[in-house]
Amino acid sequence: xxxxxxxxxxxxxxxxxxxxxxxxxxxxxxxxxxxxxxxxxxxxxxxxxxxxxxxxxxxxxxxxxxxxxxxxxxxxxxxxxxxxxxxxxxxxxxxxxxxxxxxxxxxxxxxxxxxxxxxxxxxxxxxxxxxxxxxxxxxxxxxxxxxxxxxxxxxxxxxxxxxxxxxxxxxxxxxxxxxxxxxxxxxxxxxxxxxxxxxxxxxxxxxxxxxxxxxxxxxxxxxxxxxxxxxxxxxxxxxxxxxxxxxxxxxxxxxxxxxxxxxxxxxxxxxxxxxxxxxxxxxxxxxxxxxxxxxxxxxxxxxxxxxxxxxxxxxxxxxxxxxxxxxxxxxxxxxxxxxxxxxxxxxxxxxxxxxxxxxxxxxxxxxxxxxxxxxxxxx
Amino acid sequence: xxxxxxxxxxxxxxxxxxxxxxxxxxxxxxxxxxxxxxxxxxxxxxxxxxxxxxxxxxxxxxxxxxxxxxxxxxxxxxxxxxxxxxxxxxxxxxxxxxxxxxxxxxxxxxxxxxxxxxxxxxxxxxxxxxxxxxxxxxxxxxxxxxxxxxxxxxxxxxxxxxxxxxxxxxxxxxxxxxxxxxxxxxxxxxxxxxxxxxxxxxxxxxxxxxxxxxxxxxxxxxxxxxxxxxxxxxxxxxxxxxxxxxxxxxxxxxxxxxxxxxxxxxxxxxxxxxxxxxxx
Numbered sequence: 302x303x304x305x306x307x308x309x310x311x312x313x314x315x316x317x318x319x320x321x322x323x324x325x326x327x328x329x330x331x332x333x334x335x336x337x338x339x340x341x342x343x344x345x346x347x348x349x350x351x352x353x354x355x356x357x358x359x360x361x362x363x364x365x366x367x368x369x370x371x372x373x374x375x376x377x378x379x380x381x382x383x384x385x386x387x388x389x390x391x392x393x394x395x396x397x398x399x400x401x402x403x404x405x406x407x408x409x410x411x412x413x414x415x416x417x418x419x420x421x422x423x424x425x426x427x428x429x430x431x432x433x434x435x436x437x438x439x440x441x442x443x444x445x446x447x448x449x450x451x452x453x454x455x456x457x458x459x460x461x462x463x464x465x466x467x468x469x470x471x472x473x474x475x476x477x478x479x480x481x482x483x484x485x486x487x488x489x490x491x492x493x494x495x496x497x498x499x500x501x502x503x504x505x506x507x508x509x510x511x512x513x514x515x516x517x518x519x520x521x522x523x524x525x526x527x528x529x530x531x532x533x534x535x536x537x538x539x540x541x542x543x544x545x546x547x548x549x550x551x552x553x554x555x556x557x558x559x560x561x562x563x564x565x566x567x568x569x570x571x572x573x574x575x576x577x578x579x580x581x582x583x584x585x586x587x588x589x590x591x592x593x594x595x596x597x598x599x600x601x602x603x604x605x606x607x608x609x610x611x612x613x614x615x616x617x618x619x620x621x622x623x624x625x626x627x628x629x630x631x632x633x634x635x636x637x638x639x640x641x642x643x644x645x646x647x648x649x650x651x652x653x654x655x656x657x658x659x660x661x662x663x664x665x666x667x668x669x670x671x672x673x674x675x676x677x678x679x680x
Numbered sequence: 681x682x683x684x685x686x687x688x689x690x691x692x693x694x695x696x697x698x699x700x701x702x703x704x705x706x707x708x709x710x711x712x713x714x715x716x717x718x719x720x721x722x723x724x725x726x727x728x729x730x731x732x733x734x735x736x737x738x739x740x741x742x743x744x745x746x747x748x749x750x751x752x753x754x755x756x757x758x759x760x761x762x763x764x765x766x767x768x769x770x771x772x773x774x775x776x777x778x779x780x781x782x783x784x785x786x787x788x789x790x791x792x793x794x795x796x797x798x799x800x801x802x803x804x805x806x807x808x809x810x811x812x813x814x815x816x817x818x819x820x821x822x823x824x825x826x827x828x829x830x831x832x833x834x835x836x837x838x839x840x841x842x843x844x845x846x847x848x849x850x851x852x853x854x855x856x857x858x859x860x861x862x863x864x865x866x867x868x869x870x871x872x873x874x875x876x877x878x879x880x881x882x883x884x885x886x887x888x889x890x891x892x893x894x895x896x897x898x899x900x901x902x903x904x905x906x907x908x909x910x911x912x913x914x915x916x917x918x919x920x921x922x923x924x925x926x927x928x929x930x931x932x933x934x935x936x937x938x939x940x941x942x943x944x945x946x947x948x949x950x951x952x953x954x955x956x957x958x959x960x
Contacts, residue, residue: 353852374858386849390871399867400857447857 304329304364304487305350305455311358312345312511319345320511322359327489327504329454332481334490334498336534337508343491344459346508350489351380351457363455374404379448380457384464385440387432387447393419394428397446404451418446421483438469445480458490462497474500495535499523507531524647529655532582538612540649541588541623543581550575554650554658560599560617561641567661568650579658582649585612585626593638599623601637615639710935717928724924738929742914747902748930751910755934758820758906759888762827763881769828770835770880771873775865777836778843779851789840796833800893811898822898823906827891831884842876843869878945886938907934 305327312320320342327333335343348354350361352373360367368376387396398415406414419425422442432440441461448456458477462470478501481488492498498505499519507514507522507530515527526532532540545558547570554570556579557563570579590613593599602622603614606629613633614622623641627633650658716724718734742748776782777789807826816822846869854864870877892908899905905913911930916923 351856353855372858373856378856380853380856382849382853384847384849386847386853388850388853388868399854399859403858403863447853451857 302329303327304331305489306362306365307346307350307359308362309359310346310349310356310361312342312349312354313357318511320349323511323513324359325506325513325516327487329487330485332478332488332490332501332503333506334492334502334504335506335508336492336495336498337514338534339493341508342511343493343508347380347457347459347489347491350455351378352376353380374400376455377453378455378457379451379453381441381444381448381459381461383460385432385444387440387443389432392429392431393424393435393443393446396432396443397424397450400447400451414450414452418450421449421480422446437465438473441465441473442476445477449484453486455487455489456484458488460492461490462492462494470497477501495537499535505535507534509534525657526582526649527657529580529582529651529657532649532651532657536584538585538624538626540582540584542621543583543617543623544619545579545581545650547573547575547577547579552661556581556650559619560623561643566645566648566650568648569659569661570650573652573658578653580651580655582651583643584647585624587644587647588623588625589642589644590625590627590631590633590639591642593640596638598638598640601633601635601639604633604635613639615641713928713931716924717932719925721923721925738925739933742926742930742933745914747905748907748910748914750903751905751907752934754820754904755889755906755908758823758827759885761820761824762831762888763885765824765828766831766835766884767877767881770832770839771865771870771877773832773836774839774843775861775869778840789837792833792836796830800830804893804897807894808897817898818900818904820904823888823891823895826894826898827888831887835880835884838880839873839876842873846872882941882945885941889934889938 303326307323307325310320310323311318323342323346335346337343345354349356352368352371356369361369363376363378373380388399391399394415397418398411401411401414415428416425419428422445424439424442424446427435427439427443432443435443441464444461445456461477462473465473474497477488477490481501490497490501502519504516505519505522506516509530515522515531517525522531523535526535529542533542543558543560545556545561547554548557548563549555550570550573552569552571554566554568555563556566558581561581599615599617601613602616605612605614609629611627611629611631611633613625613627613631615625617623625641633639646660646662648660650660652658712729715729715731717738718731718736719726720735720737723735777785807829811817811822811825814825816825850868850872851864854868859868890908891906892912895906895909896912899909902910907930911927911934914923914926914930916926
């Protein structure tokens, strides 16, 4: 069932177009995450849904009803703010019950609902405290409680974890995931942290410059990015990009690049002319290294040891080094000469506009199916 | 003694000297008024800086004048009305000016500030006409109206600044909770503005309490006069005698409540003046 629908939504502020023709459907009970670089319009989109900002063009529908002109409280949405925005002079109980009181909820059921909310969020023992007497994580939970108390169908989160320290962030992330499982309400979550996006989302919406770049499950977006932007945005360390030329277009493309030389790839480039510029994308985990003979190959420029794995940086003569994810005991050192081995099936090819070309192997499989075991071919 | 220690001691000495000068400068006039008020009129012109044997006859004489007590009552009514009215109006204005984005917000604020730059004398005659027209001459309302006009720019500016410092998300959270602007103002923002309200309210009170020119111009009879005018009009037994003892006793009586008020709210004032400078 479609819970929320955005139909060609536009937003302008002054002369600047913040959002351009955003269309999106969100099903009931889904956990949707908006990600994108700062200034991409993700927070604005959330505020439009909340009703804090007005929509300049297009329609916003909740349960099939157009809500463009409705007040936030009439939309059945609750929101958790980045800075929590708890009422500093009110106790936790009053913070949570404020909205219910304004909605003229009957006394006994108000108390019941506040207590129930507090119980879900483990705030039972803190109800009489003031926000300043709470820790960061507790404040965060009060903010969620306040948004939940009126039992909205849609919960909105605006970068809720960005004020917490790293360990607490992981803990609250899990709590939010549990909460979603327990409440079953539709949640829309804005973040610039891709780990939050990947771990929480049923569906990720990647925004760039006020447009939706791609919508899909975390796995779909990671394995089959539709554009160079999405490919580069998700994944850490980010995908390696290699400038290349299309030598012979066709069902199977012959591509020439400085680093890899001439390669034949299982990618459909029949729509493109010969000699067009391409960029090849390969994730660090799809690269492997082999000691090179003599003066061939690339030079290791840096080695980052992370405990469970090592990132080996290779000097390619371009601005950005290539990064390869290796086993810890692979033993590469700075200055070593190595030869690259690519997992061809997991190589992405993007045209000059950044659009991904269709790959025969992975892209023809249904979504969520793992590609066959890596068949590394030496180049 | 090493030169370093000497320098330190000298600096310290200089510091306390400066504080002493400041203290004498600020407090001496008031102190001398108290000393004078506690002398019988026969001893008035013997210069002395200590209170040897206090004589409360001046206070008794002032407090026995019904018109003086009446004036204190009038002043109290006028000042409290001005504070209430000014705080209410400036709070609502500050909400609009500090929170709502609209075209012409800057010019409005500048105009408010500009109005407060006119000296009282410049608007005196015009205001007199207005008050005559409204039929308020020789009533407390004339003073309440004119004081409010002169207090508002100050209170509006101060409260607008404070209002602007409160985080936006707080207001948006209230909107998400379904609060109307009025509820947001009274239940969410107002409790956070208390220090600022106390500060501005107290300053407005002091201004209204001490005002002289309008009070002299817009009131005629003893029954409507406020304290500053009443003190100025205290006269002695003959046209050639100025009853300094009475004047001083009356001044002290009028000033002491203010001093007490300020001392009570001192901490609030300081926290009000610096609120927003630190993250709370």
